[in-house]
Amino acid sequence: LVAPHHRTRTPGVALVGGGPGDPDLITVRGRRLLAEADVVIADRLGPRDLLAELPPHVEVIDAAKIPYGRYMAQEAINNALIEHAKQGKSVVRLKGGDPFVYGRGMEEVLALAEAGIPCTVVPGISSSISVPGAAGIPVTHRGVAHEFTVVSGHVAPDDKRSLVDWPSLAKLTGTLVVLMGVDKIGKIAETLIAHGKPADTPVALVQEGTTAAQRRVDATLATVGETVRTEDVKPPAVIVIGAVVTVGPEVLA
Known part of the structure; x- marks a missing residue:
């Protein structure tokens, strides 16, 4: 981080993408703005190790612990950003x-x-691309996949709140990357198979990617629901579905 005597101040709020978890994967600009901050409001995910490097005078706020009373959590975070910025502080929202x-x-x-x-x-490095890469999985590969689709799995395919067209996704020949889908992957796999995706399609789950705790678990669409349970896969994990899962050398897995 920038030495204190080199600090400059950036008024207002900087919305900083911290990357997938490894503190070295934040951008140079994001790291500089962190060094200039008076207040940092941080999410649970991201490069938490960087917070320990901040000078003692920097106020670090865990977004998950902001009291929100009659407000929704997101509304409370918005209000906290506004409140600190109006006090003339340099605020970083670390995501x-x-x-x-x-x-x-x-x-x-x-x-x-x-x-x-x-x-x-x-901008920050998205886990949707970087985490598969860290586990030896390219989301595209010549002769294997010419496209990749990133989708949220936080609501099940049969949930009326879902905005995802799962039947159409089942017909794609490229790579499907599912974020926030560990607890719904069994239902997601069943839906994809029901709409024509081959049951033996390779699947990889990469837990806590790019960190020291990174772990990769492989399965197929037919087995992934049970594999998540037997292997005790926990969030955060990025799920990769498609032939690209099997193209990398085992040494990278």
């Missing part, structure tokens, strides 16, 4: 991955804009 990939980043940008608070968005 895992990229702020705009299932990170609710735009909700915060809109709230800040409405309050007249300047906001800088710093």
Whole structure:
């Protein structure tokens, strides 16, 4: 981090994508803004190790522990960002991955804009690509997959709140990357098979990717639901479905 005597101040809020977990995978700009911050509001996911490097005067707030009373949690986070920025502080909102990939980043940008608070968005490395790569899985590969699709699995395919067209996804020949889907993967696999995806399609689950605790578990669509239970796979984990799962050398797995 930048030495204290080199600190400059960036007014307002910086929405920083911290990357998939390894503290070395945050961008140079994101790391610089962290070093300049007065206040850091951090998510559970992302490079938490970087917070230990901050100077003692920096106020670090765990977003999950912001009291929200009559407010929704996200609304309370928005209000905290606005409150600290209005006090003239340099605020960093540290998120895992990229702020705009299932990170609710735009909700915060809109709230800040409405309050007249300047906001800088710093893209981050998304776990959807980097975590498979760290486990030796390319999301595209010549002659194997010319496309990849990233989808949220936080609601089941049969949930009326789902916005995902699972039948169409089952017909794609490329790679399917599922985020936030560990507890729903059995149902997701059943749905994909029901709509024509071969049951023997390879699946890899990469738990806590890019960190020292990274773990890869392989299965197929037919077995992945049971494999998650027997192998006790826990979030956060990125799920990769498709032929690319098997193209890498075992030494990278």
